[in-house]
Amino acid sequence: MTTLLNRETRVVIQGITGHQGTVHARQMREFGTPVVAGVTPGKGGSTVEGVPVYDAVRDAVQATGANAACIFVPAPFAKDALLEAVDAGIPLAVVVTEHIPFHDMLVMYHYARAHGTRIIGPNCPGIASPGYAKVGIIPNVVFRPGRIGVVSRSGTLTYEIVNGIKEHGLGQSTCFGLGGDPVVGTSFVDALPLFEADPDTDLVVLVGEIGGTAEEEAAEYIQHHFTKPVVAYIAGRSAPPGKRMGHAGAIITRGRGTAESKLAALERAGARVARFPYEIPDLVAEIAARGARR
Amino acid sequence: MTTLLNRETRVVIQGITGHQGTVHARQMREFGTPVVAGVTPGKGGSTVEGVPVYDAVRDAVQATGANAACIFVPAPFAKDALLEAVDAGIPLAVVVTEHIPFHDMLVMYHYARAHGTRIIGPNCPGIASPGYAKVGIIPNVVFRPGRIGVVSRSGTLTYEIVNGIKEHGLGQSTCFGLGGDPVVGTSFVDALPLFEADPDTDLVVLVGEIGGTAEEEAAEYIQHHFTKPVVAYIAGRSAPPGKRMGHAGAIITRGRGTAESKLAALERAGARVARFPYEIPDLVAEIAARGARR
Amino acid sequence: MVKLAEWQGKEVFRKYGIPLPRGAVARSAEEAEALVRDGAVPLPCVVKAQVLAGGRGKGGAVRFASTAAEARDAAAAILALEFKGEKVKEVLLEEKLALAHELYLAITLDRSARLPVLITSARGGVEIESVADTEIDRQHVDPFPGLTAFEKRRAARSLGLTGGPAKALDQVLTGLWRAFMAEDAELVEINPLAVVGDGLVALDAKVIIEDDAAFRHPEYAEIRDDRTPLEEIAREKEIAFVQLDGNIGVIANGAGLTMATLDVLKEFGGDPGVFLDLGGTDDPNKVTEAFLLMAQAKPKAVFLNIFGGVTRCDTVAKGLVAALTQVPAAERFPLVARIRGNNEKEGIEILRAAGITSTPNLRESAQAAVAAARGAGA
């Protein structure tokens, strides 16, 4: 998906001097991503993993031409970090930080939107295009270049599924981990048009969860606007109503957002539905084979 | 300028039951503008000059398909009126109201911009395309269809100049009265690209004033991006520094925004500069004649 | 999710100028009687159980009193209740108002629109879920510029209010909006909002504060959700922990993977009883604590399903091995482990050294966990 990640992608890591920032700076580099700068206010002038650290995103952008931000700063300061990235003109910001109040995220989302910055996250594993770049924390080991797109609200479940695709001998074009918070910068219906337009993607695996109505909206979009095959899986089919499974987003209320409603909508939209994560690679392979025969 | 005013223009007048609202509803109609609705909260269900009045802009839009708003409501309520127009999806809003605090206008401008509404004004005479429609208060008598574009920060001075063009036997394509407040929805550099793209405009008359730097920015734009001839006039050449001439915008501070700086910039940009309003029609006619010979 | 009791929600409302009935909270029948005798609560009054569950009216958790003695008796009766599993510890006594009409008003988040939504209905006093969609008005409210006058006018029209009550609504809405924003609320709800004379009064209050905003709101730190004691301990240790009725303990990392694990266990006839989501951690001690917590829930078997990312496989393996040495023999349980992802090899090696085998396949390991729980239960 060269509209988001491409040969020109240059990553600045906000909060690079923190433990996660440092660890993932290394892992992003190992993936082949040019990590050109870090930002930690007050630590400007130092280096982390050989990456120069700046006091401000604007400084980092001016010095290094960074054009994608990966945000690891703690929740109370994450809003400010994102606004700073937007203000510095960065078009893509992956917010890994979890536990950001949704009231903060409302401000972040609308400010970013008005100023042309795409947010992925918060509380998300980020985005990766094998062979190009990774902005986020998805383990490098699960990837292999290929033509399967993956878009998911989950974290580790995404890794599980992407890994399953790899172990089945297939590869991924781009993988989006959107995050499952109440307010996300990029939702299924924001990501799907990018896959539709992406010449490197033949098929999309959509991984949803109970709670919210993002999957129902995705189904609506797929039905009317999406032409590529979709394999869908919804986690939490057997979760009891009203109990929280860890995500603020994973609450079942008022009969909306149930696994049944999501699965029915996706099937109506023509998606192939996997009942368990391990069924996904088989379905994907089946469709890919059919496409190849055609 | 059919991008703003065209055969589909349908005007809703906010504050139609006030004196100015009523008077100008009639005059806009006399100009040939379809005035399809009025809005005054609490007066829904009545009519003014035969125009149905609604309680809310959204109701007016749903009932009549209104797609341009003309706002006459008093300054303390003007912000709300504009936000309501934006919220109802109206793409063009002329704010006639004067004395709107610029702090309110900051909110109005950025909200409108984020939601795709163009504001003209506040404290402005509005916009008119003879033969199509008028949204605002420029006297009908000064117009005559033609190929001269006019864009001005002034009110009555615009009428004077537009009238002068008419009396010289020429006519106007579109006339913008932008208003001279500190924060305006549409400035010279916003209006000029519309004239550049407008096949009905051959030449533009730009009427500026001392104060601010809008004319200097216009000159910059003209120099680099504008291909049509420009005749410019700047009012206030002999105004004493530091004295207010009635517009909050007409303050000369720190040597910026003087008539000299504006005139020099416009001449550098290749505009023909008129020293007095009555010189404009002659200059326009001269350029028009040259264009005809070419 | 911090759910405030009615009286706590009303304290929030008071701060933002939302009109309330006169009243006070009592924790005993005697206190209730004294509040009435002292004039803190005018007569006649209503006595309401301060519980989080709805449907109090039908459940005998709301009573009326015309004398101080009646107030005492009503409070005594309600304080003796266990309402939908919740022991009643407090009652709210309030003046009983002569109301003309009951309305519904709420602000919450619309996730799809990424905007707060103002919900109004002229059919208040009943559960909003039971009101037809056509009788509910929804308006998105943009934080910039905030709740506007035209939105308030539309709310008044949707509620059928004019004159005095419409003016009162302006103040109520301003207060409700400010409360929603400034208190980092997930929900602020008034049901019913009563038309009383020329004004409005909030007869009930439902306020839910977002957990993630706790760092801005130390004032809510003491207010607890309806968690079990083990869930409470887990919360303090920042481990996501949910107790259900089954007998298989599930330890996974990430909500999605945890739910998917549950789905697979159910498929093979398993009955998960505790979910424990390690989240993202690279501290083996936290893993150890999580295991010890799981042991306290006394599962018949435990299924560990980890996909290493931020939480690396070797971290989990270390924490698990340390925990197993601390669990008394009597409390041990069969363990099925599956660890994949970052540092998978190192993790598997650590487990193997402690005599534990990790199965890579999710289907097979889930089947093994179900079998282990059955074996232990037989």
Add this chain to the structure above:
Amino acid sequence: MVKLAEWQGKEVFRKYGIPLPRGAVARSAEEAEALVRDGAVPLPCVVKAQVLAGGRGKGGAVRFASTAAEARDAAAAILALEFKGEKVKEVLLEEKLALAHELYLAITLDRSARLPVLITSARGGVEIESVADTEIDRQHVDPFPGLTAFEKRRAARSLGLTGGPAKALDQVLTGLWRAFMAEDAELVEINPLAVVGDGLVALDAKVIIEDDAAFRHPEYAEIRDDRTPLEEIAREKEIAFVQLDGNIGVIANGAGLTMATLDVLKEFGGDPGVFLDLGGTDDPNKVTEAFLLMAQAKPKAVFLNIFGGVTRCDTVAKGLVAALTQVPAAERFPLVARIRGNNEKEGIEILRAAGITSTPNLRESAQAAVAAARGAGA
């Protein structure tokens, strides 16, 4: 434009938590002395004229005192001053602080960007106009989301602040931003902002409130701009009125047309003395009042140049004719009228009936007005 005196600006700053020197205002030498003796003003102190013009230090309008008697003498000397045409009515007495460094801080509007702009410079204590552009930092601040932490950090860096003063700056900036927004300010300026020990203190305050926001700020109603008495009357009647040094009165409608009229008069050797902008009105009485106000300014001639829009020609003609009957013969002045636009015919007819001819041509009528002023002056 409501320009607040230093002490009034500091009252605003106090409201928003911006640290200030201890001090008080005196309106007499005795009061100044008493303030020091009572301890309201610590010694040594500075005594400053409360005038709107700048350059007080060089102009003898700022003095220092080490004793109460010196404070009295300083106040007496300053209160006797007429500073740049303004009589000194008040002095501000403040403790004299041991400052390490003087900084500049302001928030005002950037019209082109349609955003507030935060201006900082480490070179405070002098007029900001005299500081090189390279030593001034400018940051736009978006009202949504408001002043952010990263903007404050950049401000601190531009001012060279770290540690205690950087922390203090956070509070000062928060206060200054809130003041700018909540008070509807055109300008909030601290020059100098002094580094005193580990903190910051606003030694001066310049606050300008926007006139158009007066409806939200009745508290500023009493604070007047530097208007002449006639300008003041005009303001009350909502007529834009500016007095200059010339002898031709100009009555026009709209700022642009008024300025253009001035330009034309100057071109023909005229010397305009009063501008009167009728603005938009359809009330003949307002026009009459404007004319009578003009008469009080005693022009040698008056040029009426109206292009009728909202203000219709017949309205102006009616008001003018009514006014002329009320001006005493001794105060009459030659009048040149030019009325065009809406209801032009009706207006011209009304004037003709009163013996006044309207000339349609701007050049010719301006020439006539200049000639009339010369004739009258000869």
